[in-house]
Amino acid sequence: LEKFHGIIPAFYACYDDQGDISEARTKDLCDYLYEKQVQGVYVGGSSGECIYQSLDERKAVLSYVANQLKGKMTLIAHVGAPSTRDSIELAKHAAALGYDALSAIPPIYFKLPDRAVYKYWSDIIEATPLDFIIYNIPQTTGYTLTPSLFEKLLTNKKVIGVKNSSMPTMDIERFKKVGGDNVIVFNGPDEQYVAGRIMGADGGIGGTYGAMPELFLQANVFIQQGKFEEAKLIQSDINDIIIALCSLNGSMYAVIKEVLKRRGVNIGSVRGPLEGISSEDEGQIDNIMKMIDQA
Numbered sequence: 436l437e438k439f440h441g442i443i444p445a446f447y448a449c450y451d452d453q454g455d456i457s458e459a460r461t462k463d464l465c466d467y468l469y470e471k472q473v474q475g476v477y478v479g480g481s482s483g484e485c486i487y488q489s490l491d492e493r494k495a496v497l498s499y500v501a502n503q504l505k506g507k508m509t510l511i512a513h514v515g516a517p518s519t520r521d522s523i524e525l526a527k528h529a530a531a532l533g534y535d536a537l538s539a540i541p542p543i544y545f546k547l548p549d550r551a552v553y554k555y556w557s558d559i560i561e562a563t564p565l566d567f568i569i570y571n572i573p574q575t576t577g578y579t580l581t582p583s584l585f586e587k588l589l590t591n592k593k594v595i596g597v598k599n600s601s602m603p604t605m606d607i608e609r610f611k612k613v614g615g616d617n618v619i620v621f622n623g624p625d626e627q628y629v630a631g632r633i634m635g636a637d638g639g640i641g642g643t644y645g646a647m648p649e650l651f652l653q654a655n656v657f658i659q660q661g662k663f664e665e666a667k668l669i670q671s672d673i674n675d676i677i678i679a680l681c682s683l684n685g686s687m688y689a690v691i692k693e694v695l696k697r698r699g700v701n702i703g704s705v706r707g708p709l710e711g712i713s714s715e716d717e718g719q720i721d722n723i724m725k726m727i728d729q730a
């Protein structure tokens with residue numbers, strides 16, 4: 436399970452100037468993250484704008500990333516889709532490409548009982564030999580994973596952990612308590628990466644890591660060294676930056692993509708209904724760049 440520790444950026448959707456998936460730009464983002472020496476990537480999740488992409492587009496992204504990074508870092512494929520059928524198709528595709536693990540949100544749109552959620556995840560898990568990481572993100576899915584359902588899922592040995600994006604760090608402590616040392620818990624909210632790690636998370640998967648990988652990597656090193664005061668100071672800088680990333684007219688991902696452009700990696704903008712950056716935003720981005728450089 437060692438390969439599921441550390442800093443795992445959530446991979447962004449890479450579009451060309453027409454808004455189509457770009458293989459070349461996907462490669463550029465892969466190269467950038469490889470150079471930063473992150474532990475792995477989480478492909479096709481919220482930050483990958485999976486919800487706005489067709490099945491074929493999602494399969495293409497999974498292929499492009501595997502072609503570029505397979506064997507170089509840990510690859511986790513997010514395969515959650517509205518139907519079980521599409522999720523399984525993505526899961527089989529990821530398995531054929533050699534991904535290290537699968538992950539999926541719970542069913543979305545219809546509110547389903549735990550029984551159906553359990554069945555959905557189990558059907559995906561049964562479809563391939565790959566390990567599986569449950570994705571708990573109540574603020575976007577409206578479904579909250581309970582420690583008891585987590586415990587039930589863990590009776591399947593292919594379930595190796597949970598990516599927990601709910602805000603209470605207590606949830607991380609609870610999942611870790613249920614799972615013990617043989618289960619991985621990833622911190623989801625970047626605003627409390629350090630707190631999540633202290634409460635038991637083994638690593639983090641996050642949507643803002645790509646904009647400032649150096650800061651999260653340094654926080655990770657401080658935590659490993661038991662230097663919690665130093666880690667806390669980095670977290671505070673990170674939080675200033677996240678608040679700034681979320682304060683413009685453009686959506687957070689549009690702003691992050693603008694930051695990446697200034698760092699030399701052009702991966703286009705976001706798909707509607709996410710909002711692109713506005714002309715007023717342009718000037719603000721200089722300030723964000725300064726904050727990142729000075730942190």
Ligand code: HMN
Pocket residue numbers: 445446477479480481482483575600623624625626640641642643677
């Ligand atoms: C993913 O699935 O792609 C992201 O890792 C999800 C991740 O947990 C992010 N949550 C949401 O986007 C709702 C966070 O990293 C989030 O972007 C960050 O904490 C800033 O608010």
